[in-house]
Amino acid sequence: MCGRIGQVRPMLASPTDSVPTGPAWVHEVKWDGMRVLAEAKGGQLRLTSRSGRDVTAAFPELAPLATLYDDMLLDGEVITLEDGVPSFSALAERMHVASARKAATLAGARPVTLMAFDVLRLLGQDLTEQPWTARRALLEQLELDGPRWQVPAVYDDGAGLLAVTAEQGLEGVVSKRREARYTPGRRSPDWRKLAHRPTLSVVVGGWRPETGSATRLGAILAGVPDGDGGWAYVGRVGSGLGGRTGQALRDRLTEAAESPFATDVPVEDARGATWTEPEVVVDVRHLGRGSSGKLRQPSLVAVRTDLRPADLSELGDA
Known part of the structure; x- marks a missing residue:
């Protein structure tokens, strides 16, 4: 009833x-x-x-x-x-x-x-x-x-x-x-x-391990050009990283000493993160952005070996 x-x-x-x-x-x-x-x-x-x-x-x-x-x-x-x-x-x-x-x-x-x-x-x-x-x-x-x-x-x-x-x-x-x-x-x-989930090309600036593992990807931290030559943080992507896709992406990431993002990364996203050089571009699907600018429900689609981070200033949602 x-x-x-x-x-x-x-x-x-x-x-x-x-x-x-x-x-x-x-x-x-x-x-x-x-x-x-x-x-x-x-x-x-x-x-x-x-x-x-x-x-x-x-x-x-x-x-x-x-x-x-x-x-x-x-x-x-x-x-x-x-x-x-x-x-x-x-x-x-x-x-x-x-x-x-x-x-x-x-x-x-x-x-x-x-x-x-x-x-x-x-x-x-x-x-x-x-x-x-x-x-x-x-x-x-x-x-x-x-x-x-x-x-x-x-x-x-x-x-x-x-x-x-x-x-x-x-x-x-x-x-x-x-x-x-x-x-x-x-x-x-x-x-x-x-x-309808638009696709956005982003750069990977960090990753967090999967629960119970020190090496498998649990999430990546994504960024887009901020217009001043740096990277603006747009959110944590935790979907689509399983199996070979996640491992292949993990192997491409180069550890960095500090965050590559010019904007603040929320504490709950940065906790346990390993920062990486902003060298790898991936496509993510999402449901738009929230008021903070973070992507809503992003999921990994593909690693873009055909794109360099410098190319992203010319790209947007597809």
């Missing part, structure tokens, strides 16, 4: 390499924002993050949503738009704000929008056992078309939506089985996600 919001966790989508096809599936835009459950109860709104943290104070502009229905629980994504496209980095400064005064100021300068894509409870009725088609029909009947919230469209053509989202710079596509019930807290194959 779907009880109070504190007892519920969002249903999660499983990664996929291709958009599912056929009439059993429906497709939505994958929004680059913050997943929340929004509960309206007795004229009050409570927003809870995917981790269960209460983030209501951070988004005061969404409070009027609670006046629409006496009891409602929505699943959705809070986004901030920049030039018509969701910007996670623009949203990041809002996500952890606890001060009501600061939140109000930020809401006035850069308001968020709630993209409500599911309804889990309405007027005391648990809807999680209902198929997606029934929940979606009810969601559309709620007429949630407000200044700071909306119900995004759904599409039958997943491949077409994937192409359009790539063209428009959106994050990707989420595909949902029409007859799927809502399974709180579970990563389900009935929901599948495919994100």
Whole structure:
């Protein structure tokens, strides 16, 4: 049963390499924002993050949503738009704000929008056992078309939506089985996600060992040209380093006495690191950059033996 919001966790989508096809599936835009459950109860709104943290104070502009229905629980994504496209980095400064005064100021300068894509409870009725088609029909009947919230469209053509989202710079596509019930807290194959991950060529400036090993790569520390002849740190890459790829990369790295980065490396990233000469270029896929400039969810694609570090000033995301 779907009880109070504190007892519920969002249903999660499983990664996929291709958009599912056929009439059993429906497709939505994958929004680059913050997943929340929004509960309206007795004229009050409570927003809870995917981790269960209460983030209501951070988004005061969404409070009027609670006046629409006496009891409602929505699943959705809070986004901030920049030039018509969701910007996670623009949203990041809002996500952890606890001060009501600061939140109000930020809401006035850069308001968020709630993209409500599911309804889990309405007027005391648990809807999680209902198929997606029934929940979606009810969601559309709620007429949630407000200044700071909306119900995004759904599409039958997943491949077409994937192409359009790539063209428009959106994050990707989420595909949902029409007859799927809502399974709180579970990563389900009935929901599948495919994100567009741009590729960036970076220089390796350090590495950290894999847990339990002194020699195998657990992560590399990446940088890009800072515009002044140095290297700006853009994050720790820990995915894609297994097997021969990681060992071959490790063999190419030359130890250095100090960090090659002109910008600060966070303590949690630098801990246990071996610095290297900025000589090796690799490609990483990622989901854009956060407010600090670090890459989001980077993963190693390939070692670029055809590129020198000096070439990177001419390259960007591909």
